[in-house]
Amino acid sequence: xKTLQRxxxxxxxxWWDFLVGDTPELFVATLVIVGTALLLRHHHLAAIIxxxxxAIAFLLISTLRGRGRSSDAP
Amino acid sequence: xxxxxxxxxxxxxFGASTVEMVEALTIVVASGVTxxxxxxxxxxxxxxxxxxxxxxxxxxxxxxxxxxxVLRVVVGALxxxxxxxxxxxxxxxxxxxxxxxxxxxxxxxxxxxxxxDGSAHLxxxxxxxxxxxxxxxxxxxxxxxxxLIVVSLGASQHRLGVAAAAAGAAALIVAVVGxxxxxxxxxxxxxxxxxxxxxMLTSFGLFWVGEGAGVRWPGSxxxxxxxxxxxxxxxxxxxxxxxxPPPTVASRADSFVPEGLKE
Numbered sequence: 001x002k003t004l005q006r007x008x009x010x011x012x013x014x015w016w017d018f019l020v021g022d023t024p025e026l027f028v029a030t031l032v033i034v035g036t037a038l039l040l041r042h043h044h045l046a047a048i049i050x051x052x053x054x055a056i057a058f059l060l061i062s063t064l065r066g067r068g069r070s071s072d073a074p
Numbered sequence: 075x076x077x078x079x080x081x082x083x084x085x086x087x088f089g090a091s092t093v094e095m096v097e098a099l100t101i102v103v104a105s106g107v108t109x110x111x112x113x114x115x116x117x118x119x120x121x122x123x124x125x126x127x128x129x130x131x132x133x134x135x136x137x138x139x140x141x142x143x144v145l146r147v148v149v150g151a152l153x154x155x156x157x158x159x160x161x162x163x164x165x166x167x168x169x170x171x172x173x174x175x176x177x178x179x180x181x182x183x184x185x186x187x188x189x190x191d192g193s194a195h196l197x198x199x200x201x202x203x204x205x206x207x208x209x210x211x212x213x214x215x216x217x218x219x220x221x222l223i224v225v226s227l228g229a230s231q232h233r234l235g236v237a238a239a240a241a242g243a244a245a246l247i248v249a250v251v252g253x254x255x256x257x258x259x260x261x262x263x264x265x266x267x268x269x270x271x272x273x274m275l276t277s278f279g280l281f282w283v284g285e286g287a288g289v290r291w292p293g294s295x296x297x298x299x300x301x302x303x304x305x306x307x308x309x310x311x312x313x314x315x316x317x318x319p320p321p322t323v324a325s326r327a328d329s330f331v332p333e334g335l336k337e
Contacts, residue, residue, distance in 0.1 A: 014218070018155075018156075018219075018222075019155055021159070023158075023159050023162065026155055026158045026159050026162070027155060029158065030151050030154045030155045030158070030279075031151075033151075033154065033280070033283060034147060034150075034151050034283055034287070037147075037283050037284050037286075037287035037289060038147075038287045038288075040287075040289065041287045041288035041289055042288070044289055044290050047284060047287075047289040048284070048289065048291060048292060048297070051280055051283070051284055051289070052280060052301060052304055055154070055158070055276065055280050055305075056304075056305075056308050058158065059158055059161060059162060059276075059308070059312075060308075060312065062158070062162050063162050063165050063166060063312060063316070066162060066163075066166050066171065066172070067166060067169075067171045067316060
């Protein structure tokens with residue numbers, strides 16, 4: 001039973017680190033992009049413009065956030 | 075399936091596998107040098123075998139039992155998270171805001187840790203549990219990310235065999251090069267490879283999320299190449315913009331103290 005619990009915790013911890021880790025904003029960004037893709041599935045032109053722009057915007061926000069954190073570090 | 079996307083798939087899996095295997099090999103070499111090669115190589119081989127079983131156990135059912143559009147959205151989302159996070163890290167490293175991955179430092183730290191155990195320099199022919207475990211863990215943990223990329227890219231394009239072969243080829247090449255150059259792994263341009271793979275994973279991820287949701291990309295699979303071009307430009311532009319500016323003449327003059335005036 002304990003082995004199972006430990007295994008489940010390790011499995012959950014792996015997925016948490018992989019999906020969220022120290023960049024939760026990128027996880028949220030991906031969910032927002034998936035939601036937007038589903039909403040715009042009948043508006044192809046809007047989708048092919050908006051989806052890349054959203055990915056770029058989220059990448060820049062996360063990178064700037066990372067730069068801020070690195071310059072805060074001693 | 076367009077041959078272009080198959081080529082991009084092979085390059086993405088090969089690049090990702092190369093980066094992760096270089097990191098794994100550093101640990102295997104450190105284990106081999108300090109605890110004996112037999113256990114280190116057995117640990118690495120066992121981890122590769124477990125990873126291959128994982129690809130079959132997870133990848134094959136995915137292809138056969140999950141509707142392709144659902145698979146593409148889920149896989150696309152996974153690739154997008156991974157790709158964006160690799161790209162972010164690469165941009166911060168290339169622009170000097172994050173320390174680069176230093177294989178020499180990792181090698182030295184792992185070797186020192188293993189040697190501290192007191193039973194260092196064991197007979198190469200004897201089995202050593204610690205050496206086996208360290209090599210196994212190193213290869214397995216680095217390889218899990220490769221398995222995810224192989225399974226997701228391979229399953230979403232029904233090219234699991236091609237993706238697995240590309241990952242296997244990368245692992246083999248890294249192992250051969252590693253055996254030839256031993257500790258010189260720091261010369262591998264890891265950040266550049268990681269940047270290229272990050273761009274590919276992000277492009278693939280966005281493409282599959284759209285495709286799975288029902289969006290029709292212009293040019294079908296050729297849109298992946300367009301997305302790669304867009305993300306390459308964004309990455310290069312961001313690195314240039316974020317690169318720390320060189321010190322100005324005034325600040326250099328402020329910090330200059332003539333030899334004779336130094337305390």
